[in-house]
Amino acid sequence: MEKASSFQPLAFLLTSLHLLATCSLAMNISTDQSSLLTLKAHITSDPHHILSTNWSSSTSVCNWIGITCGSRHLRVTVVNISDMGFTGIVRPQLGNLSFLVSIDLSYNNFHGERPPEFSRLRKLRVIDLSFNNFTGEIPKFLGDFQQRRI
Template sequence: MSISLLLFPVSQCTIYFHTFYTSISANYMHLHSMERTWFFMVYCCCIAASCLTMAAAQTNISTDQSALLALKAHITSDPHNLIFTNWSTTTSVCNWFGVTCGARHLRATALNLSYFDLEGTIPPQLGNLSFLVYINLKNNSFHGSLPKELARLQRLKFISFTFNKFIGSIPSWFEFLFNLQILSLYGNKFSGFIPAAIFNLSALQVIDLRYNQLSGSIPREMGNLTTLKEIYLDNNNFIGKLALMTGCTVLYNISWIEKLHVQENALEGNVPMVVFNMSSLTTLTIYGNYLKDRLPDNMC
């Protein structure tokens, strides 16, 4: 830890000590010698703990500031001047546009830059926002790939990278975001397969991968998630039989699904009758595939 980070907390502790000493000095002399010793020891411990806490808080918010300034440096276009003029070291991170801090730790817990019309890339330093629970970059023009350092954001519950220009494969490190409930990569240029490990996220409720360039078959591991309510896989290049996802055995395990969108892919075969027996299902869209019109003969 650098000396500059300690200057502010130490000076504050000095002020607290002087104020407290002035207030108790009149009564302190009336204490017995043993009482004075114990009092002084307890007081010193309290002062030390307070100073360490203040120093840690200063360091932590500096970490968040550095991470966000790295993001600012990777932004090449900010037409509304929401980031370039507002994100300044002269003001607290917690007062920056799009940043919300938690009341307890005063750390950045939410980053909402949706509809800012920004252009740029995501730096690896963003993975240092260790208290982040919510990130929304919807409707911008961020491009490139997602850095693996984002796997450190294990408090995240909500991710929306909707309508950007991200490319490459969907990162397998999403599986380390154990608290993730909503994942939206809708409207990007992701390609390749869906990593099956994503469906080990036991808290996941919504997965939205619409309008990408994904291919391959829909992973059977989707049936592992008892929390999953909404699945959006439409307008990709998925192939294979719909029965791979909704066959008798697998569909029984995802009978709680409420919305299932797989239209405009290259799925083939029959539509399993069991789909229409799902009591929780409110929306099913399957048009624009190579599915047969009639129901299968051997129903589950």
Template sequence: MQSLSLLHVATLAMEKFHHLSPLGLVLLCFLSASFAVFPSNITTDKSSLLALRAHISVDPLQILAKNWSVGSSVCEWIGVICGSRHHRVTALNIANLGLVGIIPPQLGNLSFLVSLDMSANNFHGELPHEFVGLRRLKLFNLSVNNLEGELPWWIGSFPQLLRLSLSNNSFIGLIPSSISNMSKLEEISLSYNLLQGNIPTGIFNISSLQLMRLTGNGLSGTIPSDMCHHLRGLSLLALSQNKLNGQLPSSLGLSLSCS
């Protein structure tokens, strides 16, 4: 309430001193905007998860409907883990609950989230752009849903990400080249979507990569002949049921592994 009153004061000041110089008006505008921006907290996390609950149309086990109560601590909710240091939501695991719904943009406000697993449900619609704010993510698993649309460019905006799994959905279009920006990535699974075009060559330069599953798409082009030079730790490469051409690098061997 205090923050709102400060913002109100700033606004009144702008109205009262409309005759100020342009520089003075700019300073007042900056002051007003500054009052409107405050750090998020556990209340923000709770509101974000309640927004998710509100976008669930089917909850067969009634876990979110009954356990995610407004009157209880978000850190006590099933599927939610909070960090001991900042007391913020660090993990959300609601996999395999038979949930039907869409993913609301408010989930992008879970700025301390490290692990997100919503796999094996029936979420549909597109990924919200607001996910770009989840910079701490190490696990991102939305596999086995009915998500659609193109894979967004920001999918490569998670500098700490280790595991990315979006398999068994209905994504279309190209694999964004931005994925190659995730230098710590160990596992990537985009199997059984409707992806097309070439595999971005940058993916074959992620030296930390161990598992790459791209089976069951419409991918085309060739595989770099020197891929094992960069992917020395790659233990599994799954590329079947695509439209790739040429020969696989001889360094892969029969096991389709560089390691």
């Protein structure tokens, strides 16, 4: 009887840690999803109906067209929505994609300022914003990327 009771605290601890990790993962991927849904909400033209038929809160963000998630943390690591004919504004919430390594928004019709919040993306290594209609000066932080087209 004593052996069984000595395992109960360990079992409780392991179960608690598993639940905490699961909740943490869900909250983090929900932050990624929310950031991308904000981008979607500010896209005024989607001529191929890519976002309206695919980017939905009813499916995992990791299954969305143009989105790749890392296998280890299941967080958004790549956004590649190049040449999809989108028109709209890139919102600062993309700066919340803390596991983002590469972003390619080239060959669309995005306009407005380039979000300075991109500077918060410490894992970002590749950025391509070329062939859009962004205005204003190119932020200094964009010079820090290994591969960039602005």
